[in-house]
Amino acid sequence: MAAACTLVCCKEESETDKAVVVQFSNGNLESPGQLDYTFYKNIDERNPRKKARRTLVAESERLSYAGHNFGTGSLKCNNLCKYYVGVLNKRTMQMELHSAQLFKLQPIIPGEKTETDTSQDVGQTYRQKVDSLIEAFGTVKQKRALSSRRLNQVGSDTLHHMVSKTANDMIDQKGLEVLQQEVAQTQSQDVAVYLPPCHPNAERPEDVYLFDDLLSPVEFEALGEGGSKMAALTPKELQKMRDDGGCLSVVKQVEILPSDDKAKEKTVRCAYYLYLLLKLVQERRISRKFFQKHGCPPVIQNKLMNTFTVDMFNDGKLLNIVSASMCAKVASHGLALLLHVGHMTADLTLLHRDLGITEPRMLEVAKAMGLTISKNSHRKANDAVLTDGHRRASLILPLVKYEQYMERKRLKKKMR
Incomplete structure (x- = not known):
């Protein structure tokens, strides 16, 4: 007669302690243990919409795979259900239940355009398209003018960024009302x-x-x-x-x-x-x-x-x-x-x-x-x-x- 097995429910686990269940989009791997897995999390933990975002990357000698729990490529069931994985302890014959996350890994083919690249190409302005043509087929004089204009634009953007950052720091430090009072005092x-x-x-x-x-x-x-x-x-x-x-x-x-x-x-x-x-x-x-x-x-x-x-x-x-x-x-x-x-x-x-x-x-x-x-x-x-x-x-x-x-x-x- 087979030995009886009992279930043990573990305490609530954090996001990093959850088990990971992987599904490959192009079939089943014969030896999944030979892959190198890396788990990433979003650094913006203050944002409630981003703090739970995770990315799983699996790499082999021939191909790399990536999966997300957010965005268009993620499994929609992640947000609707809670999943658990049972781990059987053969010595004590107790099965522990752990929280799990599901990831669908897709192969990353070098040279293939991603959705982000496609959206960026569609969103290019007329000026950006002309600049691309100048870079590819323009004369030396046109390329020199393009380079000079881009350098001036970078300097202007940097100055604008520094001014905005300084103004925001002063507002956060003193408060808007205090700055208005001091400006009025300086002017008058x-x-x-x-x-x-x-x-x-x-x-x-x-x-x-x-x-x-x-x-x-x-x-x-x-x-x-x-x-x-x-x-x-x-x-x-x-x-x-x-x-x-x-x-x-x-x-x-x-x-x-x-x-x-x-x-x-x-x-x-x-x-x-x-x-x-x-x-x-x-x-x-x-x-x-x-x-x-x-x-x-x-x-x-x-x-x-x-x-x-x-x-x-x-x-x-x-x-x-x-x-x-x-x-x-x-x-x-x-x-x-x-x-x-x-x-x-x-x-x-x-x-x-x-x-x-x-x-x-x-x-x-x-x-x-x-x-x-x-x-x-x-x-x-x-x-x-x-x-x-x-x-x-x-x-x-x-x-x-x-x-x-x-x-x-x-x-x-x-x-x-």
Whole structure:
């Protein structure tokens, strides 16, 4: 009596582990084991339509065969049914069932035109057909002109490809909205759109750039804890901030705190807010860890993110960055803040060094705000006037209106 055989169903297998069942279109091979088989898969695994495409190639000394599980030459039953192959283990008398793929191998005859070649010949344009005739029967002059035209076309196509690739990379990196904002800024070269709200007809200098437009009462109240930390800084800590750089404007305000309690509280809170603005520009790429590191209240965190950062897309991630246009916005708001705590006078040199922008850019912001520009100076006991080279901006009514045409004319003359 023959031994009983039991079936064992294997677990679900991946595409690479499936068994391959081959059918030859031109008959059955007497010795299929003598063929060299190679299995290929599509490299575009992200595309759901292409990731399952497979190609099987069998090679012998006389002829080569190829089969696909996609396209016109594939077996249509692949998509409609699931196939399994049984493998009998003679020792345990158990038959294991494995998933299988079916391929129909067709011989590849050298010199025979494929379907792709035929479709390409049919799709040739009139210009391509004429070029083929010139290559075969044209004169030397015609062939030389054809070669020159093709070289120019290759250079043009390469340049177009590089420009398109660079543009796509910039769009993926920054995002379309950020690029549009920077293009508009470059074309206009006008920083007025990044200035705080202005009231040029105000009767007092303090009302030209209102303090409530810079910091609302709720935001000013939220800065209390940070202002207390600023007031408690020791001379050693202030010296360390001065040595590290990037916060000279803040150090100067903390070192000369007013004696009045109300004015002192306003100064230290504004100094802490200015400190956050400067660190924002220095960091450039802003994340939640930035605000946790500096102990920023949630109200101020939302204000900084919504007012002084733009969205950027990088590798599918949304980032908040401080662009060049946002640096000008930080400079104008920081300058207006210094005017309020400095009796309508601010040191432009320290501020532009802290922000890391050029002095002409800082002067452009101050002039757009209508401020009066001067150089810092003081007198000694012998009435000698000394100048330390620092530029200062003062808010004096009426506001100064600078002519942009004259400024551009001077700039062009200087460049010549």
